[in-house]
Amino acid sequence: MDIFVVGLSHKTAPVSIRETVAFAPEHIGTALAQLKQIPCIAEVVVVSTCNRVEIYAAADQGAQGIEAVRGFLARYHNLDAEQLNKHLYAHQGDAAVRHMFRVAASLDSMVIGEPQILGQIKDAYAYAVEHQSVGLIMNRFLHKAFSVAKRVRTETNIAGNAVSVAFAAVELARKIFDTIEGKTVMLLGAGEMCELAARHFVNNGVKEVLVANRTFARAEALAQEFCGRAVLFNNFADHLHQVDIVLSSTGATNFIIHPEEVQQALRQRKQKPMFFIDIAVPRDIDPRVNNVGNVYLYDVDDLQGVVSANIDERQKEAVAAEAIIEQELLQFNSWVNSLEVVPTIVALRQKMERMRRREVEKTLGQIKNLDEQGRKAVEAMSQALVNKILHQPTAGLKRAQKDAAAQPYVDALQELFELKIEPPEQGEMKQMDLD
Amino acid sequence: MSILLYKVALLMYAAVTLLSLVAVVRNRKNDRSRSRLFLLLAFGVHTITLTVRYFEAGYTPVTNLHESLSFFAWALAGVFMLIDLQMRMQVMAAVTSTIVTVFMLFGSLMPMQTQDLNPALDSFWLPVHVGLAFMGNAVFTVAFVAAILYLIQERMLKSKKFSALHYRLPSLETLDRVNYRCLKFGFPLMTMGIISGAVWAESAWGTYWSWDPKESWALITWFLYAALLHGRLTVGWRGRRAAIFAIIGFCFLLFTFLGVNLLLPGLHSYSTMAG
Numbered sequence: 001m002d003i004f005v006v007g008l009s010h011k012t013a014p015v016s017i018r019e020t021v022a023f024a025p026e027h028i029g030t031a032l033a034q035l036k037q038i039p040c041i042a043e044v045v046v047v048s049t050c051n052r053v054e055i056y057a058a059a060d061q062g063a064q065g066i067e068a069v070r071g072f073l074a075r076y077h078n079l080d081a082e083q084l085n086k087h088l089y090a091h092q093g094d095a096a097v098r099h100m101f102r103v104a105a106s107l108d109s110m111v112i113g114e115p116q117i118l119g120q121i122k123d124a125y126a127y128a129v130e131h132q133s134v135g136l137i138m139n140r141f142l143h144k145a146f147s148v149a150k151r152v153r154t155e156t157n158i159a160g161n162a163v164s165v166a167f168a169a170v171e172l173a174r175k176i177f178d179t180i181e182g183k184t185v186m187l188l189g190a191g192e193m194c195e196l197a198a199r200h201f202v203n204n205g206v207k208e209v210l211v212a213n214r215t216f217a218r219a220e221a222l223a224q225e226f227c228g229r230a231v232l233f234n235n236f237a238d239h240l241h242q243v244d245i246v247l248s249s250t251g252a253t254n255f256i257i258h259p260e261e262v263q264q265a266l267r268q269r270k271q272k273p274m275f276f277i278d279i280a281v282p283r284d285i286d287p288r289v290n291n292v293g294n295v296y297l298y299d300v301d302d303l304q305g306v307v308s309a310n311i312d313e314r315q316k317e318a319v320a321a322e323a324i325i326e327q328e329l330l331q332f333n334s335w336v337n338s339l340e341v342v343p344t345i346v347a348l349r350q351k352m353e354r355m356r357r358r359e360v361e362k363t364l365g366q367i368k369n370l371d372e373q374g375r376k377a378v379e380a381m382s383q384a385l386v387n388k389i390l391h392q393p394t395a396g397l398k399r400a401q402k403d404a405a406a407q408p409y410v411d412a413l414q415e416l417f418e419l420k421i422e423p424p425e426q427g428e429m430k431q432m433d434l435d
Numbered sequence: 436m437s438i439l440l441y442k443v444a445l446l447m448y449a450a451v452t453l454l455s456l457v458a459v460v461r462n463r464k465n466d467r468s469r470s471r472l473f474l475l476l477a478f479g480v481h482t483i484t485l486t487v488r489y490f491e492a493g494y495t496p497v498t499n500l501h502e503s504l505s506f507f508a509w510a511l512a513g514v515f516m517l518i519d520l521q522m523r524m525q526v527m528a529a530v531t532s533t534i535v536t537v538f539m540l541f542g543s544l545m546p547m548q549t550q551d552l553n554p555a556l557d558s559f560w561l562p563v564h565v566g567l568a569f570m571g572n573a574v575f576t577v578a579f580v581a582a583i584l585y586l587i588q589e590r591m592l593k594s595k596k597f598s599a600l601h602y603r604l605p606s607l608e609t610l611d612r613v614n615y616r617c618l619k620f621g622f623p624l625m626t627m628g629i630i631s632g633a634v635w636a637e638s639a640w641g642t643y644w645s646w647d648p649k650e651s652w653a654l655i656t657w658f659l660y661a662a663l664l665h666g667r668l669t670v671g672w673r674g675r676r677a678a679i680f681a682i683i684g685f686c687f688l689l690f691t692f693l694g695v696n697l698l699l700p701g702l703h704s705y706s707t708m709a710g
Contacts, residue, residue, distance in 0.1 A: 154464070155463060155464070155465075156463075157462055157602070160602070161602065172592070174606060175588065175592060175601065175604075175606050175607065176592065176606060176607050176608065177606060177607075177608045178605070178606045178608040178609040178612065269671075270670070270671025270673075271670075271671040271672070271673050271674065272671070272673070273607060273608065273673075273674065290593065293674065293675055293676070294673065294674045294675070296592050296593065298595070302595045305595060306595070306597070309597050313599070313602060316599075320461075320463075
């Protein structure tokens, strides 16, 4: 049984193609039903997001399955097959498994480490389960992909650092204060950007929000939303010493916060650190404020710089993630291989043949006066016996493989007849079955 | 026997240093817990070393430079593990275990044999005075490490240029709190260390204070830390200034411990290399 994938993603197709090939949720059922009709395909899952459309399947012959799915995609969407094929990629065997693991672990995403993709694959799997298009192999495959993604997430820092400006601000605050919980935030100006950043802070446990805006009514409305309080814009400097974090995005053309006010506030709050975030363009806060001790000032460009540094950091973590994926790939392969019955049948036959030969030689050695014809008869009889004995179990094993239910038989045969089968490694197989 | 154990402990600390550095670089949870476990094991072996030496020598083994370094390293490892229970900071673990290993290595270069106890030291006050002083030193060493890390992290946050260390270091507030907490515990220990020394001096030599170099330098160090504590409590010294103070304080402390012994002759000079 081969696992393969056919699909396209943001890396191979522009959005104009992606949107024509995408499957809306209500159409996935139909697509799965049609794919199941294709004779060589045993199990299938359709993943469709705005950045990728991929069909994962198990088939007797991978190459045949790939061609069938390519044809299906063109037919289903009424596209020119040749045109479409330019954007499609196809992998089978190891490459397909690796591809799925990388996608699930968000290594193939536009923004590496973004978490949505795993949820989208889980949805795709749920559809497939609902439409009964998955069996033993795909079940195991998808669950493995989920666990690989989880391992990557916990063992590497791939999703660790913020890649949006608002989140970056929250993370910086975490490097200044040991926790954001219980801190006080002041919003200067009530712009959208400010509101978004404030919401991130509130979600991370900020205790109190003060809002100052030139239109007091707007300040009050926003304050209500955050269960905070509004203060008069002209008096905001008087409240500076009460707040730990200042988010500023007013439309002012001149600086509204200067080092003098900040120094004053700091004295009042016994030098407890302050974090100023200036999202306004033109800037609201005099850059010299950053030179005041225990004060940290970040403007939009600074935050953008942090974001790109974080993206670099994620790239580095991706290297560790790839190593995890290779490791898991080996494990999964050994499980897939264990489903194969042929090596077991071959080993069983060889063992029987060795026994037969030994016994025939022993018998012929004991009966001295047997002529050529007699010898041949003994030989033929023993061969027939072995073939008869092995015929039914062999057929049974092959049948079981078709239903993907051969593993218990394979295990039993290997155990009872003490068969030695080269790869896959037995130890890893056993371990896999436990998880 | 205790010398052999000492060497084992030294090697184990070296292994801990290596493991914790790996844990910082790779930033994986397994590495972190392994380095922690190894530190605990190394500390256990070191504790046995000190106990064995206590019975071999028949006195608390803090009478020469080798023994003092060993005890200092032991106290540092112990104090760090206590702090680490509350706030897990891998980078601190790496730096602290490096310092412990350096002390141990330095200690292994000193003459290590036990010798007959100098009669002047044969007193109940020996373990009390030295124990308190070194506990205080150990706590201040942790404060020193936190202060260095604070300055690194602060520099990155101010300049907005981040190295990989930024992601691995704790927050400024956390580092500052370690600094403060160490000061709160270290200062009383140091004070009691000095007082117990004075009381011992009175009973041994008939005078509380004789201005020998160790005493003078200890007093200077004490004043530094007293100033820092005062600044923190009254005017809210914190952050960068407190970190710089903790670093200067540690330099004085190290000089009081090592420099005075090696460079300046005085009443405490039995604890030099010759023993």
